[in-house]
Amino acid sequence: MKYIVCKEPGTFLLEETNVPVRKAGEALLKITKVGICGTDLHAFQGNQSFFTYPRILGHELAAEIIEIDENEQGLKTGDHVIIMPYLSCGTCVACRNGKTNCCTDIAVLGVHTDGGMQEIISLPTDILIAAGTLTDKEIAIVEPLAIGAHSLRRAEIKKGESVLVIGCGPIGFGIIKLAQVAGANVIAMDVNNQRLEFAKEAFGVEHLVNAIDNPLETLLACNNNELPTVVIDATGNKKALESGVNYMAHGGKYVLVGHHKGELTFNHPFIHSKETTLMCSRNATMEDMLKVKEVLESGAFPTDAYVTHEVPFEEMIENFDSWLKPETGVVKAMLTL
Structure with missing residues (x-):
């Protein structure tokens, strides 16, 4: 499978590797859309906090389930899902108080651990949300709106x-x-x-x-x-x-x-x-993600106006520099896989 890695500030590489092996409690996912956010831009420029290289970026993600075990959410193969990109410990004082967004040991996809700029990824089932009627483009903007x-x-x-x-x-x-x-x-x-x-x-x-x-x-x-x-x-x-x-x-x-x-x-x-x-205000919680899903389902958010630029996954590297320039008029850029 193909993936894009930020090798060091200012350098992206398109590379290939084996499909990841799904672990117990995880789902194997095909990434369908990747939103580009300020974190990605700052990481590329070398001025993002809490960051080490090389890193596969991408935490605004839409995905389709390839493989999954029986689970409490009732998710199944073929379902399209929203991904909560914040991996929290569940046991620290913040998590115990419902503030998983600022977990003391938080790992954010594409920041502290490799993210979704790859064709296939394996992630914990409990960070997945059934997308319902949302389109892949809407799924990929749930996280920034959250x-x-x-x-x-x-x-x-x-x-x-x-x-x-x-x-x-x-x-x-x-x-x-x-x-x-x-x-x-x-x-x-x-x-x-x-x-x-x-x-x-x-x-x-x-x-x-x-x-x-x-x-x-x-x-x-x-x-x-x-x-x-x-x-x-x-x-x-x-x-x-x-x-x-x-x-x-x-x-x-x-x-x-x-x-x-x-x-x-x-x-x-x-x-x-x-x-x-x-x-x-840092990150978001599952409650916030579900609230955004509800707003998107209502049709109240102008998704097509918000997503101003879309390119195929393999054309990201040649376009990324332009998204750093204000004159390009980018609000939200998105990759399609």
Whole structure:
């Protein structure tokens, strides 16, 4: 079978190996779609945390079962499945408290262990979810959307609440749509006017704020002269992460989804005066994945607009560099096997 490995920063290789041997408690899977995410881009560039090389990337996956034992989920050969890419220990304090997303010994496919950029993979049955009526393209975006679902669950979004989403990328767009589904009044912020226009056209965001051009003034003007009670950062940019609290109302919540490889600095008197609830949101849980499945089944998410680029698996290497360039207009790139 064929697979693509990131040998070192800046180098992908298309190679061949034997089909993996399925272990007890695992299912043998044919990968059908692989979504490309920021983690993959950062790994290729050499600036991804918790990373070692060589590594087979890919954790946004759609798959079809080739071989499986009898299981509690009732999954069988031929079923298409969603893959929860976070392998947790189940016994640490986080897992015991239902926070498997931040397990002390977590292994994420394509990050800590080899992922799905391979034709066939063997994975534990208990991380598989029956896809139901979802298409393979929808299956492959469940995981990135679940990141957003988890952040909104952390923030305990209420219907009618004002929510500012900073960063109109694939994670940000997921947060935007899921917040809309939850009944929030969503405001989008970015430095790129094309991304903001895309938020309006594809996701129906009425209120847009350019972070460079008088953002505070624009934000107040579009929100009844008040700041939003929830601000969610989906940029991972140091300047954006440190400034997001400026746009949050007193008594509000600031949720950091974007990940920065380094230190952040906040002015304590300022965040204290707002009685800021500052929280991080990492990965997702099975509950979040199932919530996203429900939203996708309802038809509420614009999948075709979200997935902007698709190429055959064997053409990924020649296209990958272009996906790093803003002018390419990539929101979500996807491989088809």
